[in-house]
Amino acid sequence: MTDTLSVEHLNLTFENENGAVLALDEISFSLARGEILSLVGESGCGKSVTAMAIMGLLPPGSAKISGSIRLGPTNLLDLNEAELRNVRGNRIGMVFQDPMTSLDPVHTVGMQIAEVVQRHRGADAKAARSRALEMLDLVRIPDARNRLQAYPHELSGGMRQRVMIAMALACNPEVLIADEPTTALDVTVQAQILELIGELKSELSMSVILITHDLGVVASTADRMMVMYAGRIVEEGPVERVFSRPSHGYTAGLLQSLPGYGSTLRSHLTEIAGSVPRLDHRNPGCTFAPRCRFATGHCNAPLPDAHEIGANHRSLCIRDTAVFEAISNHEIVRAWA
Amino acid sequence: MAIIESAVPSHPVGPLLRHMGRNRAITLCCLFLIVLVLLAIFAPVVAGDPLKIDPAHRLSSPEAGAIWGRDHLGRDVFARAVYGTRVSLLVGFSVAILTTVFGVAIGVYAGLSRIGGAIVMRLTDAMMAIPAILLAIAFASILNAGLLTVIIAIAIPEIPRMVRLVRSVVLGVRSQPHVTAAISIGTSGLALIWRHILPGTMGPVLVQATYACASAIIASAVLSFLGVGISPEVPSWGGMMADARSTFRVQPVLMLYPGVLLSLLVLAVNILGDRLSDTLDPRKSRRTSL
Numbered sequence: 001m002t003d004t005l006s007v008e009h010l011n012l013t014f015e016n017e018n019g020a021v022l023a024l025d026e027i028s029f030s031l032a033r034g035e036i037l038s039l040v041g042e043s044g045c046g047k048s049v050t051a052m053a054i055m056g057l058l059p060p061g062s063a064k065i066s067g068s069i070r071l072g073p074t075n076l077l078d079l080n081e082a083e084l085r086n087v088r089g090n091r092i093g094m095v096f097q098d099p100m101t102s103l104d105p106v107h108t109v110g111m112q113i114a115e116v117v118q119r120h121r122g123a124d125a126k127a128a129r130s131r132a133l134e135m136l137d138l139v140r141i142p143d144a145r146n147r148l149q150a151y152p153h154e155l156s157g158g159m160r161q162r163v164m165i166a167m168a169l170a171c172n173p174e175v176l177i178a179d180e181p182t183t184a185l186d187v188t189v190q191a192q193i194l195e196l197i198g199e200l201k202s203e204l205s206m207s208v209i210l211i212t213h214d215l216g217v218v219a220s221t222a223d224r225m226m227v228m229y230a231g232r233i234v235e236e237g238p239v240e241r242v243f244s245r246p247s248h249g250y251t252a253g254l255l256q257s258l259p260g261y262g263s264t265l266r267s268h269l270t271e272i273a274g275s276v277p278r279l280d281h282r283n284p285g286c287t288f289a290p291r292c293r294f295a296t297g298h299c300n301a302p303l304p305d306a307h308e309i310g311a312n313h314r315s316l317c318i319r320d321t322a323v324f325e326a327i328s329n330h331e332i333v334r335a336w337a
Numbered sequence: 338m339a340i341i342e343s344a345v346p347s348h349p350v351g352p353l354l355r356h357m358g359r360n361r362a363i364t365l366c367c368l369f370l371i372v373l374v375l376l377a378i379f380a381p382v383v384a385g386d387p388l389k390i391d392p393a394h395r396l397s398s399p400e401a402g403a404i405w406g407r408d409h410l411g412r413d414v415f416a417r418a419v420y421g422t423r424v425s426l427l428v429g430f431s432v433a434i435l436t437t438v439f440g441v442a443i444g445v446y447a448g449l450s451r452i453g454g455a456i457v458m459r460l461t462d463a464m465m466a467i468p469a470i471l472l473a474i475a476f477a478s479i480l481n482a483g484l485l486t487v488i489i490a491i492a493i494p495e496i497p498r499m500v501r502l503v504r505s506v507v508l509g510v511r512s513q514p515h516v517t518a519a520i521s522i523g524t525s526g527l528a529l530i531w532r533h534i535l536p537g538t539m540g541p542v543l544v545q546a547t548y549a550c551a552s553a554i555i556a557s558a559v560l561s562f563l564g565v566g567i568s569p570e571v572p573s574w575g576g577m578m579a580d581a582r583s584t585f586r587v588q589p590v591l592m593l594y595p596g597v598l599l600s601l602l603v604l605a606v607n608i609l610g611d612r613l614s615d616t617l618d619p620r621k622s623r624r625t626s627l
Contacts, residue, residue: 055521061451082525089522096521102514106536115532116522167522 004174004207005054006030010067012046012053012231020064021279023049025231027067031175036201036208038222038239040215040254044276045228047211051177054209055094056084071174090120093168097180099160103152109136109163110148116170135166138203139196158189165196172204179211194221215258219243224312227251230277230287233306237313243336247309247320249292252327286316294319294326363612366605373602377422384416387572396588405594408577409584418594420572424561425554425602428488432553433546435492440499441542445530447500448507458504461497469494473556477566487566491556495549502545503538510537540614547610551603558599574599 012024024046031037039047052058054069056076069076071091079087088094096102104112113135114128123131129148136144139162152160161181168176178197182190198221201208210222218225218239226236227250235248246252253272274291285300286292292299298318306314317323327333376383385402391411399406405415447457464472476490510516511534519533560566561575569576574595581591 057517057521085523085525087523088520089524094518094521096514096518098514102518104515104519104533104536107532115519115524119523119528164518167518 002033003030004033004071005209006068006070007050007054008068008070010050010053010069011065012049012058013064014062015064016062019280022282023231023279024053025282027231027233029226029233029236031207031209033174033207034201034205035224036198036210036222038210038212038218038225039228040212040218040225041228042213042276044230046231047213047228048179050228051094051179051209051211054175054177055088055092056081086120089116089168089173090171091173092175092177093171093173095161095164095168095176095178095181098184099157099164100184102164103160105152108149108151109155109160110150113163113167113170116167120171131170132166135170136163138169138200139163139166141166157185158192161185161189161193162196165193165200169200169204169206173206175207175209176201177209177211180213181210182212182214182217190217197221215254227254231279232287232316234288234317235313235315236306237309238311240336241310241313243332245309245313245324246327246333247313247315247324248288248317249286249294249319249323250288251315252323253291253293255327255330255332258332286318292319294322360612360616362608363616366609366612369601369605370609373422374426376419377426380416380419380423384419385413387413387416387420388570389413396584396591406588406590408580408588408591410580414577414591414594417572417577418574418598421574421577421595422598424484424567424571424573425557425599427484428491428557429550429554429602429606431488432492432495433550435488436495436499436549437542437546439492440496440545441503441535441538443496444500444503445507445534445538448504448511449530454504457500461500464494464497465501467494469552470556470559473560474563474565477560482566482568484567484571487557487560488553490560490566491553495553499542499545499549502541506538506541507534510534513537544610544614547606547613551606551610554599554603554606558595 007030008028010024010027011022014021014023027046027050029037039050041047049058053065054076056079058065065077067077071087076084076087103109107115110129110132113132114125117123117128117131118125121128121131133144133148136147141147141159141162147155147159152163155163165181176197181197182193185193194217197208197210200206210217212218222239224237225239225242226233227242227248228234229250235242235246235251242251243255246255250272256270257272259269272291277287277290283300284302286295286303289295289299296319303316304318306316309315309320389412391407393411394400394403394407395409395411397403397407397411403413403415405413405418408414408417443457447454472494473490476493477486480486480490516529516533519529524533557566557573558575558578561573562579564576564579567573567576569579577595578592581588581595585592
C-alpha cells in the first residue's frame with residue numbers, strides 16, 4: 001500500500017506569556033490509500049490539534065511546529081499560506097464536529113458547495129452548481145435539486161452534516177479529515193453518517209482520518225487506530241489487533257470504561273481516575289503513569305521508544321504484558337480474539 | 338414541511354418587499370420617507386420661492402400664497418420647509434453612506450489585524466471621548482463653509498462608532514466554526530471577508546447606519562441652528578428654528594413646523610432601521626413567515 005499522508009516527528013508547542021504548552025510530542029504516523037485511520041483519546045489529548053496542524057489552521061503567532069507532514073511528495077509545513085489554500089478543500093477535505101454552526105447561515109447550501117468547486121476547479125457558476133447537485137446526490141440527500149436552495153437552518157443536523165461532507169468531498173480530495181463528525185448528532189443519525197463515510201471512502205478511494213472519543217465508532221468504522229494521550233501516540237495498530245490485545249494501560253482503561261461491558265445493569269460506570277496532566281512541564285516518563293493501575297517505579301524513568309507488540313501494532317507501554325494479562329478476560333477483548 | 342415546499346428558487350428581494358409590505362410600521366415609515374424625498378426632489382414644482390422676502394407680510398398667518406404663513410422677513414414658511422428637506426435628507430443619507438463605507442472598511446481591518454486593531458481602537462477611544470457635536474462644530478469651523486463641510490464634519494465623529502461595532506461583530510463572526518470551515522475549503526483573504534464575514538455584520542451595520550443617518554439629520558439641524566456650516570440664507574430646518582426663536586412669542590408655529598418635521602423624519606428613520614434588522618436576519622427565518 002502506498003502512503004497518502006505521512007507525518008513524521010511532529011512537535012507542536014503553544015507559546016504564550018505564561019510559558020509554553022507542549023501539545024504534540026513526536027507524533028509520527030502514516031495514512032495509506034483507501035484506509036480509515038481513527039484517532040482516539042479524551043479531550044485535550046491532541047486529536048483535533050493534529051487535524052488542525054495537517055490543515056494548517058493553527059494560529060500562526062502562538063503555535064510553534066516542527067517535523068514534517070507529507071502529502072505525497074510535498075511537505076505541507078513548507079508551504080506558504082497561498083499554496084496551503086490550494087491544498088485545503090482540494091486535496092484534503094475536513095468535516096467539523098458541529099454541523100449546526102459550521103455552515104454559513106447566510107448562504108444556501110448549494111452556493112456553499114459550489115464555492116469550493118469554483119475556488120479550486122475554476123468552474124463557472126453553472127458547472128459548479130451542477131457539481132453541487134451531484135454532490136448532494138452522492139451524500140444521499142433526497143430531493144437534492146430543491147435542497148440546493150435551502151439555507152442551513154432549514155435542514156436537520158444529519159442533513160447539515162451530509163452537506164458538510166459534500167463540501168469536503170466536492171473536489172475529490174485524497175484525504176478526508178473528520179473531526180468528531182458524529183458527536184453532535186443523535187445515535188441513529190450517527191450510524192447513518194458513519195456508514196456514509198465508509199461507503200464514500202470506497203466509492204472515491206480516498207483515505208480518512210476519523211477523530212473520535214467513541215470506541216464503538218472505531219470498532220465499527222476504522223481499519224487502523226491510534227490511541228493518543230497527552231500529546232503522544234501511546235498505542236497504534238489495526239483495530240482488530242488493538243482490541244484483541246490492548247497493550248497500554250490507557251487503552252485498557254478506555255475499553256473498560258465502555259458502558260455495558262463487564263458491568264451489571266445498575267452498577268457504576270467504570271472510569272479512569274484522575275485527569276489529563278498539565279502539558280506545560282513534562283516528566284520524561286509515562287504521562288499516564290499517575291492514573292495507571294499497572295504503573296510501577298520504572299514507569300517514571302525516561303521512556304524507551306514505542307516497541308512492536310505484533311505486526312504493525314506498537315505501544316509505548318513498558319508494562320504491556322501485565323496490562324494484557326489483566327484485561328484478557330474482558331468481554332470485548334475475548335470477542336475480538 | 339411547509340418550509341421545504343416553499344423553498345422554490347426566487348430572488349430574495351421579492352419576499353423581502355412583500356414582508357415589508359405586511360409590516361405596517363415599515364410601510365408607514367417608508368411612505369413618509371418617500372413623500373419627503375419626492376418633496377425634496379420636486380421642491381421647485383411644489384413650493385414657491387423660499388428666498389423671496391416680502392416685508393409687507395411679515396409673520397402673516399396662513400394664506401393662499403403661503404399655506405404655513407410667513408416668517409419674520411416675510412418668506413414663505415412652507416417653501417422654506419420643503420427646501421429644508423433637501424439639506425436634511427442629503428446630510429442624513431450622505432453621512433450614513435460615508436459612515437458605512439469607512440466604518441466597515443476600518444472596522445473589518447481592526448477586527449482581523451491584531452496590531453492594527455489595537456491602534457485603531459485607541460484612536461476611536463480618543464475620538465469618542467469628545468462629544469460628537471463639539472467635534473462637528475470644530476471641524477465645521479476649520480473647513481470652509483458649505484454643505485460638503487457639514488457632511489464631513491458630521492460623518493467624522495460618527496465613523497468611530499461604526500468602527501467599534503463592526504470590529505466587535507467581526508471578532509465574533511471570525512471565530513465561528515463556519516468561518517474556520519470556509520478557510521478549511523481554501524477560501525482566502527478578500528473572498529472570505531466578502532462572502533463569509535461581511536454578510537454576518539450587515540444586520541448591525543444597517544441599524545447603525547440608520548442611527549447615523551438619524552443623528553446626522555439632528556446634528557445638521559443643530560449646526561444650522563447655531564449658524565455653523567451652511568450659510569443662513571439656504572433654507573434648512575435648523576436655520577428656520579433659529580430664525581423662529583426671535584418671534585417665538587408672536588408666532589410659535591414657525592418653530593413647530595420644522596421641529597415636528599425633524600422629529601418625524603428622525604423617528605421614521607430609526608423605526609425603519611430597527612424593523613429592517615429583524616427582517617434581514619437570516620436566522621429569523623423569513624421563509625417560514627411567508
